[in-house]
Ligand SMILES: *[C@@H]1O[C@H](CO)[C@@H](O)[C@H](O)[C@H]1NC(C)=O
Ligand SMILES: *[C@@H]1O[C@H](CO)[C@@H](O)[C@H](O)[C@H]1NC(C)=O
């Protein structure tokens with residue numbers, strides 16, 4: 194629907210008699226002084242058409258640009274896909290302009306720079322660019338602007354240039370220029386923006402230090418500098434800005450620093466220092482801040498001991514992630530309380546036992562990551578009964594078994610147990626969506642009815658165990674399964690045809706087992722497979738013709754089986770193939786396909802070795818495999 198027809202539709206809602214009643218009130222009944230009354234004057238001053246599913250183009254001639262008294266125009270969250278018409282300049286009274294969340298393309302028109310009354314300008318779009326005007330020219334005369342949102346608009350400016358442009362608008366309160374192709378350095382004179390409260394510059398390659406003068410921004414509440422290639426030492430004083438409630442410097446690998454003392458009267462709620470190069474201890478002052486709710490210090494070089502009693506005064510710490518540092522968590526079972534927490538990340542925290550303080554106080558924990566530690570022995574029963582737990586990662590430890598699996602009521606969403614030393618029979622987890630039980634010593638057959646418990650499962654890996662016996666047909670009842678990995682076991686018998694018939698599987702890995710028989714020729718018409726790996730088995734027969742239906746296939750590994758027949762010309766239809774391994778089989782004949790229109794444009798690896806192919810690899814064939822050159 195085009196905007197023009199949409200406006201008609203909107204006015205159509207205003208039932209005609211109601212329109213005339215309003216006009217009657219104004220024209221015949223109410224007496225008013227037209228020079229003072231604004232609401233009765235009759236001009237449209239605000240138009241909010243956000244979230245209206247409008248698509249198409251916004252032309253120069255659109256009736257929209259006739260609303261010359263508009264002060265507030267919100268077209269955000271629609272599907273406009275044209276350039277921004279220069280006719281926008283007609284709307285000289287605009288105070289709020291929101292065009293965000295559309296698909297506007299092309300250059301931002303010069304005419305926007307003439308809307309001198311603008312207080313708020315919101316233009317985010319990845320297909321817009323600033324050339325003429327550049328940022329400086331755009332905002333030069335917009336001296337009233339307080340809210341400037343230009344995310345993903347290609348601004349492409351050096352540090353001095355974008356900083357000077359901003360400094361020309363001393364009234365700025367909120368600036369967001371994420372992914373704008375801005376370069377460094379960050380200009381220390383930005384401290385002069387005395388009312389700056391929110392600054393988002395994420396995803397720009399600033400290659401810059403952060404100037405200490407930012408600490409003089411006395412009203413700063415949000416500072417977001419994620420993925421900015423920051424360097425040098427991050428100034429302590431910035432963390433200590435009293436008004437600061439959110440700071441994220443996530444993913445700045447070259448940024449050094451340490452955490453300072455946090456004054457008790459601070460406002461910090463969210464502190465994200467993930468993936469930087471910070472060192473030193475953690476200051477306990479951080480965790481006594483009553484406001485703190487979210488702390489992510491993972492992937493750094495913090496060191497020293499962590500005592501959970503640091504956190505106990507909190508009623509509700511939303512997120513605490515200390516994973517992948519050089520920290521040592523000291524388990525204190527006598528802790529008197531522990532806060533409710535949404536996510537607790539203690540991966541690689543030198544844990545040698547389960548954090549028993551979680552058992553004693555039974556806090557609400559939604560997500561718990563204890564992976565990459567040195568925890569030995571049995572998985573305790575209480576861990577399965579933690580209130581609200583849905584996401585549990587115990588991978589890469591030295592766990593050997595399960596204490597008890599009785600009376601479980603939690604419905605796990607993600608359960609990652611890979612790379613432990615679990616033995617015996619595999620426990621059955623109902624309604625788990627993601628289950629990784631790879632790399633253990635499970636040495637049994639899989640319960641024949643396992644599939645009936647996996648009706649919500651989309652990922653299942655049992656690879657690298659010692660499972661034997663047949664692949665249970667009941668796995669086909671796991672009707673949501675996208676990814677099934679049974680590789681590196683000792684499964685025998687045939688591949689259940691119903692697995693091949695699945696219209697849900699993206700990845701099927703059955704490699705390195707003892708499977709025999711033919712590959713079922715029953716790939717469905719709507720085959721979604723991207724990867725099929727059945728190498729290192731004893732499969733025989735032909736490459737099934739129906740495999741050509743898998744038109745999204747990227748990886749095919751049939752290596753080291755007893756497969757017969759000719760070079761699989763029929764697979765030429767699959768243009769997405771990147772890797773094809775046929776080596777170590779009994780294929781024969783020439784490696785050439787006649788009367789075939791397909792090529793493998795992205796094929797990168799092809800292994801045909803150890804077969805009985807005859808003749809040479811024809812040059813013509815090679816030249817059609819474009820990606821290999
Ligand atoms: C905008 O979308 C409409 C239909 O939604 C389409 O007909 C038109 O070609 C698109 N214009 C551009 C410039 O992409
Ligand atoms: C809109 O008007 C500008 C000049 O005001 C002109 O350059 C442009 O071609 C016009 N666009 C359309 C689609 O008519």
Ligand SMILES: *[C@@H]1O[C@H](CO)[C@@H](O)[C@H](O)[C@H]1NC(C)=O
Pocket residue numbers: 243244269270291292293294313314315340342
């Ligand atoms: C613009 O609209 C979007 C989507 O409706 C909204 O999220 C955003 O806050 C608005 N911008 C301003 C400055 O109000």
Ligand SMILES: *[C@@H]1O[C@H](CO)[C@@H](O)[C@H](O)[C@H]1NC(C)=O
Pocket residue numbers: 306307326330331333334
């Ligand atoms: C800003 O205003 C000055 C004075 O009115 C004018 O000379 C200049 O061209 C304007 N700049 C832009 C980019 O519109």
Ligand SMILES: *[C@@H]1O[C@H](CO)[C@@H](O)[C@H](O)[C@H]1NC(C)=O
Pocket residue numbers: 363364365387388
């Ligand atoms: C900053 O905000 C204060 C209070 O709202 C206001 O009085 C002052 O004029 C603003 N400063 C600038 C440069 O706009």
Ligand SMILES: *[C@@H]1O[C@H](CO)[C@@H](O)[C@H](O)[C@H]1NC(C)=O
Pocket residue numbers: 398400422
């Ligand atoms: C970021 O900028 C630096 C210096 O200008 C440059 O060396 C580096 O390659 C850039 N990084 C990326 C990812 O573009």
Ligand SMILES: *[C@@H]1O[C@H](CO)[C@@H](O)[C@H](O)[C@H]1NC(C)=O
Pocket residue numbers: 446447448449470472
């Ligand atoms: C991180 O800091 C250490 C010294 O504290 C230094 O040796 C190392 O090179 C730094 N890493 C990066 C990526 O800057």
Ligand SMILES: *[C@@H]1O[C@H](CO)[C@@H](O)[C@H](O)[C@H]1NC(C)=O
Pocket residue numbers: 435456457458459
């Ligand atoms: C906050 O505490 C610091 C010292 O911890 C003090 O210097 C500052 O004046 C205090 N601010 C307020 C507003 O109380």
Ligand SMILES: *[C@@H]1O[C@H](CO)[C@@H](O)[C@H](O)[C@H]1NC(C)=O
Pocket residue numbers: 494496497519
């Ligand atoms: C990690 O901490 C230990 C003991 O606290 C220390 O000996 C070691 O040097 C630290 N390693 C790194 C890489 O900082």
Ligand SMILES: *[C@@H]1O[C@H](CO)[C@@H](O)[C@H](O)[C@H]1NC(C)=O
Pocket residue numbers: 519520521543545
């Ligand atoms: C890990 O904990 C052990 C004691 O359990 C300690 O000896 C060792 O230093 C700790 N390692 C680090 C890196 O802190």
Ligand SMILES: *[C@@H]1O[C@H](CO)[C@@H](O)[C@H](O)[C@H]1NC(C)=O
Pocket residue numbers: 574597599600
């Ligand atoms: C399971 O529940 C039964 C009955 O409520 C109880 O007797 C038994 O002790 C529970 N088992 C475990 C391991 O909690």
Ligand SMILES: *[C@@H]1O[C@H](CO)[C@@H](O)[C@H](O)[C@H]1NC(C)=O
Pocket residue numbers: 788789790
């Ligand atoms: C090759 O293309 C021709 C015409 O485009 C078509 O008639 C023929 O069936 C195609 N051959 C194969 C094997 O797809």
